[in-house]
Amino acid sequence: MNNQDLKHLKEIFVVTAAQMRDVESRIFAAGMPIPALMEKVGRLICDRLLSMTLKGSSVGILAGPGHNGGDALVVGRELHFRGYNVWIYQPFGQLKELTNQHFYYAQSLGIPCFSQLAELPDCDFLVDGLFGFGLEREITGNIAEAINHLNLWNKPIFSIDLPSGIHTDTGAVLGTAICASHTFCLGLWKQGLLQEQAIQYTGETELIDFDIPLADIQAVLGEIPTIKRITQNLVVNTLPLPLSPILHKYKSGHLLLICGSKRYAGGAILTGLGARASGIGMLSIAVPESIKPLLVSHLPEALIIGCPETNNGAISHLQLPGETTLNSFTVIACGPGLTTEVTPIVEQVMKSEVPLILDADALNILAQLGTITSLKNRHQPTILTPHGGEFHRLFPEIDITNRVKGVQTAASQTGAIVLLKGARTAIANEQGVTWVNSESTPALARGGSGDVLTGLMGGILGQVVNRQVNMEDVVATAVWWHSQAGILAAKERTELGVDAFTLTQYLSRVLAQIQTDEICMG
Numbered sequence: 084m085n086n087q088d089l090k091h092l093k094e095i096f097v098v099t100a101a102q103m104r105d106v107e108s109r110i111f112a113a114g115m116p117i118p119a120l121m122e123k124v125g126r127l128i129c130d131r132l133l134s135m136t137l138k139g140s141s142v143g144i145l146a147g148p149g150h151n152g153g154d155a156l157v158v159g160r161e162l163h164f165r166g167y168n169v170w171i172y173q174p175f176g177q178l179k180e181l182t183n184q185h186f187y188y189a190q191s192l193g194i195p196c197f198s199q200l201a202e203l204p205d206c207d208f209l210v211d212g213l214f215g216f217g218l219e220r221e222i223t224g225n226i227a228e229a230i231n232h233l234n235l236w237n238k239p240i241f242s243i244d245l246p247s248g249i250h251t252d253t254g255a256v257l258g259t260a261i262c263a264s265h266t267f268c269l270g271l272w273k274q275g276l277l278q279e280q281a282i283q284y285t286g287e288t289e290l291i292d293f294d295i296p297l298a299d300i301q302a303v304l305g306e307i308p309t310i311k312r313i314t315q316n317l318v319v320n321t322l323p324l325p326l327s328p329i330l331h332k333y334k335s336g337h338l339l340l341i342c343g344s345k346r347y348a349g350g351a352i353l354t355g356l357g358a359r360a361s362g363i364g365m366l367s368i369a370v371p372e373s374i375k376p377l378l379v380s381h382l383p384e385a386l387i388i389g390c391p392e393t394n395n396g397a398i399s400h401l402q403l404p405g406e407t408t409l410n411s412f413t414v415i416a417c418g419p420g421l422t423t424e425v426t427p428i429v430e431q432v433m434k435s436e437v438p439l440i441l442d443a444d445a446l447n448i449l450a451q452l453g454t455i456t457s458l459k460n461r462h463q464p465t466i467l468t469p470h471g472g473e474f475h476r477l478f479p480e481i482d483i484t485n486r487v488k489g490v491q492t493a494a495s496q497t498g499a500i501v502l503l504k505g506a507r508t509a510i511a512n513e514q515g516v517t518w519v520n521s522e523s524t525p526a527l528a529r530g531g532s533g534d535v536l537t538g539l540m541g542g543i544l545g546q547v548v549n550r551q552v553n554m555e556d557v558v559a560t561a562v563w564w565h566s567q568a569g570i571l572a573a574k575e576r577t578e579l580g581v582d583a584f585t586l587t588q589y590l591s592r593v594l595a596q597i598q599t600d601e602i603c604m605g
């Protein structure tokens with residue numbers, strides 16, 4: 084494996100504190116001296132800081148009692164030698180041996196050290212090394228007070244490994260936590276940084292690779308890790324690109340969307356536009372008869388199936404053309420804009436023998452039916468795409484404070500692939516394989532954005548379903564593509580300019596960007 088591939092691979096691994104400790108122990112047992120590793124990590128962080136355009140030259144180092152504090156002290160010493168005015172805040176009575184040595188050496192260099200926050204002079208930025216993955220209990224007393232004060236200073240804070248106070252696994256705030264502007268996660272992604280409850284504390288996150296041997300990672304996490312971070316690399320390997328030169332339209336999937344009502348016609352259009360951007364070969368959309376002309380005008384390439392409708396303008400039953408049955412399609416996606424009147428249709432699609440995505444009203448109906456565990460009887464994959472509210476209706480017993488655990492439980496109960504939407508969308512399959520999307524934008528928290536995702540996912544699935552791909556990888560690919568489109572659109576149009584229709588127009592631009600990256604990187 085070349086260096087580039089190894090770098091890509093390290094970006095997908097996600098570890099708990101216990102796993103990181105195990106990886107670390109293997110490295111130390113193999114002979115790497117602990118001080119050498121701390122020195123290396125500290126210098127990597129220092130170099131990274133110097134490569135950023137930092138305003139000002141005075142820096143406050145927040146040093147804790149453990150090795151996170153040791154890292155921070157190395158960074159402080161290096162910045163001191165590079166001409167920065169360094170001040171150290173170290174309020175602990177007892178330090179771990181190595182950290183203590185760095186603290187003594189910093190003092191001998193004449194770097195001013197303070198144990199009271201009030202004594203620390205005004206700094207241009209701060210480096211937070213109070214606690215890393217060794218934080219075990221709630222932060223209280225004067226340390227908690229200091230953290231609360233520091234957060235009010237409104238200075239850039241660069242946290243080492245994790246914002247101090249954030250639980251390494253759950254992302255929960257243990258008493259209080261540093262609000263970082265930037266977090267340098269060390270070696271491998273800590274699970275807590277990918278949990279929604281940590282978002283307000285992490286700021287921008289990046290991985291500082293310090294050359295952990297792959298064998299040590301795999302010895303602890305296994306060949307194929309259970310919890311993974313979605314990266315562009317996954318997407319490149321899962322997308323149906325490049326297309327075969329001898330492709331036929333019926334060979335690149337036939338997706339059936341069942342969506343829309345007189346009341347929510349827009350949802351059907353957005354789902355259709357999401358599917359269109361996926362490149363699906365054939366697209367059929369079943370809608371109530373009365374909105375068929377609208378759909379035809381927006382999606383002239385799609386086969387719009389007008390169905391008999393209820394008095395309220397919801398589909399009353401599916402009327403597929405000619406000999407077509409539900410099993411004629413490669414994939415079915417059902418839900419956006421349907422209203423909750425369409426219970427028989429949801430029951431019908433659940434009996435189909437093709438991969439099925441259930442979203443929005445289909446999920447609400449599923450919750451009402453109370454038959455969610457019957458999904459286990461399906462012979463083809465089922466994908467559920469709830470947001471928090473829908474998830475709660477479907478799985479009232481499952482706590483999603485820890486969203487990773489929440490989706491894993493839901494997936495094992497139902498046998499479905501469960502995707503829990505949010506700022507850190509999490510996806511799990513029945514076996515517990517989990518993907519987390521760590522790059523997103525609040526611009527996507529807007530009506531219609533989920534409809535686009537459902538269409539896009541159905542479209543990708545339709546094209547790759549007959550290949551040797553893991554379903555959860557395809558779902559993760561759709562999530563990544565969708566959020567990257569949001570990020571790109573927000574960059575160009577601001578976060579307010581990303582309505583769901585605009586989002587659909589950015590989907591293919593993301594792919595064009597990926598292709599450019601691939602060509603540039605060879």
Ligand SMILES: NC(=O)C1=CN([C@@H]2O[C@H](COP(=O)(O)OP(=O)(O)OC[C@H]3O[C@@H](n4cnc5c(N)ncnc54)[C@H](O)[C@@H]3O)[C@@H](O)[C@H]2O)[C@H](O)CC1
Pocket residue numbers: 103107120121124147148149150151152153154179213214215216217218219220221222223243244245269270
């Ligand atoms: N991952 C690696 O290979 C490397 C990690 N490094 C850095 O080391 C920390 C982890 O270090 P550790 O000493 O295990 O833990 P912490 O520094 O996070 O702090 C532990 C320290 O704090 C005490 N403590 C725990 N909770 C509290 C509390 N609520 N209040 C007060 N004190 C508390 C505990 O008893 C310990 O004494 C990792 O994050 C990296 O930054 C290496 O330097 C490089 C390699």
Ligand SMILES: [K+]
Pocket residue numbers: 151211212213214215242243244245246247
């Ligand atoms: K920290």
